[in-house]
Amino acid sequence: MVKNYGLLIDGKWVENKKTLNVLNPFNQKKIASVSIASVAQIKNAIQNSQYAFKKWSRISVKDRSQILKNLFRIVKENKKSLSETITMESGKPISESMVEVDYGASFIEWAAEQSLGSYGKIFESPELDKKMFYIKKPVGVVAAITPWNFPLAMVTRKVAAAIAAGCSVILKPSELTPLTALKFGELSIESGIPSGVFNIINGDAQLIGKLLTESSIVKKITFTGSTKVGKLLMKNSSSTVKNISLELGGNAPFIVFDDANLDEALEGFIAAKFRNAGQTCISANRLFVNEKVFEKFQSMLVNRFKQLRVGNGFDDVDVGPLISNEALEKVESHIKDAAKKGAKLVFGGKRSDAGELFFEPTLVGNVNKQMQIFKKENFGPIIPLVKFKSEKDLIELVNDTEYGLAAYFYTKKTSRIWEIVENLEYGMFGVNSGKISTYLNPFGGLKESGIGREGSLQCLEPFLETKFISWRVND
Numbered sequence: 001m002v003k004n005y006g007l008l009i010d011g012k013w014v015e016n017k018k019t020l021n022v023l024n025p026f027n028q029k030k031i032a033s034v035s036i037a038s039v040a041q042i043k044n045a046i047q048n049s050q051y052a053f054k055k056w057s058r059i060s061v062k063d064r065s066q067i068l069k070n071l072f073r074i075v076k077e078n079k080k081s082l083s084e085t086i087t088m089e090s091g092k093p094i095s096e097s098m099v100e101v102d103y104g105a106s107f108i109e110w111a112a113e114q115s116l117g118s119y120g121k122i123f124e125s126p127e128l129d130k131k132m133f134y135i136k137k138p139v140g141v142v143a144a145i146t147p148w149n150f151p152l153a154m155v156t157r158k159v160a161a162a163i164a165a166g167c168s169v170i171l172k173p174s175e176l177t178p179l180t181a182l183k184f185g186e187l188s189i190e191s192g193i194p195s196g197v198f199n200i201i202n203g204d205a206q207l208i209g210k211l212l213t214e215s216s217i218v219k220k221i222t223f224t225g226s227t228k229v230g231k232l233l234m235k236n237s238s239s240t241v242k243n244i245s246l247e248l249g250g251n252a253p254f255i256v257f258d259d260a261n262l263d264e265a266l267e268g269f270i271a272a273k274f275r276n277a278g279q280t281c282i283s284a285n286r287l288f289v290n291e292k293v294f295e296k297f298q299s300m301l302v303n304r305f306k307q308l309r310v311g312n313g314f315d316d317v318d319v320g321p322l323i324s325n326e327a328l329e330k331v332e333s334h335i336k337d338a339a340k341k342g343a344k345l346v347f348g349g350k351r352s353d354a355g356e357l358f359f360e361p362t363l364v365g366n367v368n369k370q371m372q373i374f375k376k377e378n379f380g381p382i383i384p385l386v387k388f389k390s391e392k393d394l395i396e397l398v399n400d401t402e403y404g405l406a407a408y409f410y411t412k413k414t415s416r417i418w419e420i421v422e423n424l425e426y427g428m429f430g431v432n433s434g435k436i437s438t439y440l441n442p443f444g445g446l447k448e449s450g451i452g453r454e455g456s457l458q459c460l461e462p463f464l465e466t467k468f469i470s471w472r473v474n475d
């Protein structure tokens with residue numbers, strides 16, 4: 001018998017008969033079921049979050065910080081079981097899941113520390129009879145909607161910062177990976193977070209999204225996911241003029257200049273491309289290589305692709321399955337579209353025999369910018385390879401996308417580094433590195449990759465309001 005997980009509302013677990021199934025993407029076997037929230041339960045969660053906010057926002061930052069430090073410790077203590085749950089429901093290799101737990105936990109510790117340093121400002125007033133200053137206050141009830149690809153880290157990056165700021169949170173995780181979030185919910189109770197401060201609801205995403213965006217109690221929507229859903233939430237939030245943060249899709253370029261250390265560039269690329277089988281918002285999505293090193297780098301890529309181990313995330317592998325049949329079909333359709341428009345397969349190109357939802361690591365050459373594989377987020381283990389000559393043409397081509405999240409480039413020429421960072425329209429850069437994610441990173445993108453930043457020194461800012469006070473001293 002698989003377990004049925006409930007909803008976390010006002011500190012209590014509520015189970016419903018109506019459930020959704022959670023599958024292991026490795027073999028499509030059912031691993032659990034999760035209660036689907038009714039309209040009344042969603043409204044109840046919103047109402048209770050409001051009561052909880054009133055109390056939580058008045059607790060001292062020192063106490064809030066201490067509770068979050070407890071949560072950080074408990075998450076680290078549960079690293080093994082959390083990692084296993086992540087691999088079970090997302091399919092990613094267990095070594096990556098373990099890194100995700102440390103990464104996810106780092107946001108909790110960081111938010112706990114930053115809450116102690118949250119402050120307003122006092123100004124030298126231009127009017128002598130006045131004192132002028134501003135203070136920071138929590139925005140109120142926060143609705144957080146998260147994707148499946150980092151079932152813990154995308155949750156903690158939002159939830160810890162919101163709670164540290166003094167907000168209460170209603171989380172809606174992805175229906176594909178709700179178990180990690182629910183286990184995190186259990187740990188949150190153990191840490192001493194009071195009832196109603198952190199709630200988790202699952203179920204019909206459209207319905208939940210509608211009720212959360214239309215509620216005047218919910219003051220903030222923080223969303224990580226696709227640009228399509230982000231735009232919808234932004235539109236629906238307009239009726240109540242909600243504060244909104246969006247972490248959306250990407251189309252990351254990975255550039256190898258002729259003076260790059262090619263061995264390092266290769267390993268940086270493999271990390272940036274194949275983490276979570278290419279299913280991350282900052283995955284390398286287009287590979288640009290200078291013509292002078294193109295042939296050499298292409299053959300290095302082919303040799304390296306041959307070594308990648310594809311299989312069950314619980315085995316010693318580099319590349320796991322895709323999350324769903326839709327994801328697999330999307331990857332396949334990009335390959336077909338590219339072939340129709342003249343692309344040539346350099347390596348891979350079809351479903352892998354490792355299991356139903358697996359696709360071979362794939363390198364596609366002779367690519368042009370009309371192809372889906374070049375224009376759209378592939379979200380899979382496939383990569384278009386583009387030869388470039390001049391830096392000017394390269395910059396135009398790299399910027400020719402509606403996305404602007406992450407970009408990577410390898411070069412030894414220091415004078416070029418600043419030039420590229422200035423000219424590329426992206427929010428985050430990996431320079432001679434295929435890894436950019438840490439709690440210090442102001443994580444977010446330009447253009448249609450989103451609005452706002454998460455993590456970093458400003459991690460509490462999206463969950464705070466500014467109140468300005470102009471005070472005439474009259475006694």
Ligand code: NAP
Nearest residue numbers: 146147148173174175205206209225226229247248249281
């Ligand atoms: P998604 O389909 O947009 O789903 C994200 C979340 O939104 C899920 O919880 C989903 O619920 C929910 N959702 C779907 N339709 C909704 C609606 N009408 N109203 C309210 N919520 C709705 O994205 P995904 O496939 O899970 O994640 C992949 C995407 O996330 C990629 O585009 C990736 O680039 C992006 N991403 C961005 C970042 C970043 O920091 N910029 C980080 C990670 C991922 P259900 O799953 O229950 O349908």
